[in-house]
Amino acid sequence: MSKPKIVVLGAGYAGLMTTKKLAKQLAPEEAELVLVNKHNYHYETTWLHEVAAGTINHNQARFMISDVVNPNRVRLIYDSVVKVNKEENKVVLENSELTYDYLVIALGFVTNTFGIKGMEENAFFIQDIDGCQLIRDHIEYKFAQYKNSEEKNDDDLTILVGGGGFTGIELVGELVEKVPQLCKKYDIDRRKARIINVEAAPSILPVFEKDLVAYAKESLERRGVEFMIGTKITECTEEGFVVGDDSELVKAGTIVWTGGVTGSPVLSESGFELNRGKVTVNGDLRAPGEDNIFILGDCAWVMNEAEGRPFPPTAQAAMQHATTCAHNIAALLHNEPLQNFIFDDKGTVASLGITDGVGTVFGGTKLTGKPAATMKKVVDNRSIFLFGGVNLLLKKGKVRPF
Numbered sequence: 016m017s018k019p020k021i022v023v024l025g026a027g028y029a030g031l032m033t034t035k036k037l038a039k040q041l042a043p044e045e046a047e048l049v050l051v052n053k054h055n056y057h058y059e060t061t062w063l064h065e066v067a068a069g070t071i072n073h074n075q076a077r078f079m080i081s082d083v084v085n086p087n088r089v090r091l092i093y094d095s096v097v098k099v100n101k102e103e104n105k106v107v108l109e110n111s112e113l114t115y116d117y118l119v120i121a122l123g124f125v126t127n128t129f130g131i132k133g134m135e136e137n138a139f140f141i142q143d144i145d146g147c148q149l150i151r152d153h154i155e156y157k158f159a160q161y162k163n164s165e166e167k168n169d170d171d172l173t174i175l176v177g178g179g180g181f182t183g184i185e186l187v188g189e190l191v192e193k194v195p196q197l198c199k200k201y202d203i204d205r206r207k208a209r210i211i212n213v214e215a216a217p218s219i220l221p222v223f224e225k226d227l228v229a230y231a232k233e234s235l236e237r238r239g240v241e242f243m244i245g246t247k248i249t250e251c252t253e254e255g256f257v258v259g260d261d262s263e264l265v266k267a268g269t270i271v272w273t274g275g276v277t278g279s280p281v282l283s284e285s286g287f288e289l290n291r292g293k294v295t296v297n298g299d300l301r302a303p304g305e306d307n308i309f310i311l312g313d314c315a316w317v318m319n320e321a322e323g324r325p326f327p328p329t330a331q332a333a334m335q336h337a338t339t340c341a342h343n344i345a346a347l348l349h350n351e352p353l354q355n356f357i358f359d360d361k362g363t364v365a366s367l368g369i370t371d372g373v374g375t376v377f378g379g380t381k382l383t384g385k386p387a388a389t390m391k392k393v394v395d396n397r398s399i400f401l402f403g404g405v406n407l408l409l410k411k412g413k414v415r416p417f
């Protein structure tokens with residue numbers, strides 16, 4: 016009899032960790048393992064804002080999948096997933112097709128513009144390494160262009176960030192570090208370069224309590240960030256955001272939208288029932304009605320039954336999904352009972368540039384300033400360590416001095 020074939024789609028936090036755990040838990044004679052990913056590298060999604068601002072090199076935020084997964088144990092396929100054909104147990108890739116006995120869908124998120132007119136066409140997104148390099152290069156180009164043009168347009172030096180959630184705030188935190196460097200490099204008066212954050216809700220950083228939010232806002236404002244909070248973006252044009260009831264145009268040379276994400280479009284292409292772009296999975300992380308399909312990470316809503324709402328989608332949760340999923344696939348192969356996912360909340364820390372941050376850790380301890388920034392680096396380094404041990408940590412770890 017042929018071995019069961021387990022196919023994992025996506026080599027992000029959830030998919031790569033599931034693959035590593037399955038390779039450890041299952042003997043080669045027990046199951047064939049296949050990992051499909053768009054690129055031959057994994058990138059640290061939680062570092063993308065740093066790549067976009069140019070405060071770290073894009074190569075630091077990625078590593079080769081074959082450096083952390085044994086290609087003799089796991090078949091690695093670098094291709095884009097188009098859709099899953101559940102009836103035939105088949106995955107359609109851009110360049111081929113694959114059959115499976117067990118499937119893990121961990122394809123992450125795509126940006127959601129909520130249909131805001133012109134956003135798709137005119138704004139950059141924090142979505143992957145390539146897109147973030149484009150943002151970095153565009154910002155620098157705008158500064159260089161300003162320096163070299165006869166008729167200077169100060170708007171070229173404005174960076175507009177839509178969305179005051181985690182990604183938007185971490186991005187402006189990095190821009191606060193980068194913009195002075197660019198001003199120095201191109202001999203531009205720092206006061207001419209603006210960083211503006213626009214948020215429709217009455218507050219930024221909804222995941223944190225009021226005192227931490229106030230700290231973050233004050234710290235960023237002190238370093239030159241301008242906030243437009245409670246300000247709705249109604250349109251994005253080539254020139255900037257149209258905001259508020261009086262349709263004011265806020266002009267900028269660089270426009271970035273970070274205001275929302277949704278699950279991979281592969282989910283809708285494959286006919287899964289969606290709730291705000293993601294699949295609400297069962298406690299054991301399987302898609303409803305599917306015995307052999309697990310959905311993890313940012314593609315899934317995993318319900319927090321105690322609070323009657325889903326757990327927030329984070330890298331931390333995605334890596335924990337991997338543990339439950341690998342356990343449950345092994346249990347299915349061994350005819351053992353499946354486990355339900357239990358979230359072990361280790362806390363949340365947001366960076367506000369290199370030396371500042373805010374966070375809540377260890378069940379409620381609040382951190383600000385350098386302790387928060389240090390904790391953030393510990394969290395970032397932990398993920399690298401879990402994927403590739405000390406060797407990878409030495410190559411890619413964050414050791415930026417304060």
Ligand code: FAD
Pocket residue numbers: 024025026027028029030051052053054056057058060061062063064094095096097121122123124141181182185279281311312313314328329330331332333364365
């Ligand atoms: P990802 O890690 O995004 O991986 C998806 C993988 O699938 C990628 O390798 C991608 O290339 C691949 N892929 C996508 N589509 C296809 C396709 N069609 N075919 C083949 N491959 C495909 N969370 C935290 O816990 N803490 C933080 O501090 C934090 N900070 C963040 C900062 C930023 C800037 C951002 C953007 C997010 C942050 N998050 C944070 C959220 C966290 O990054 C996500 O929740 C996490 O990445 C989800 O993991 P995942 O495995 O579902 O997806």
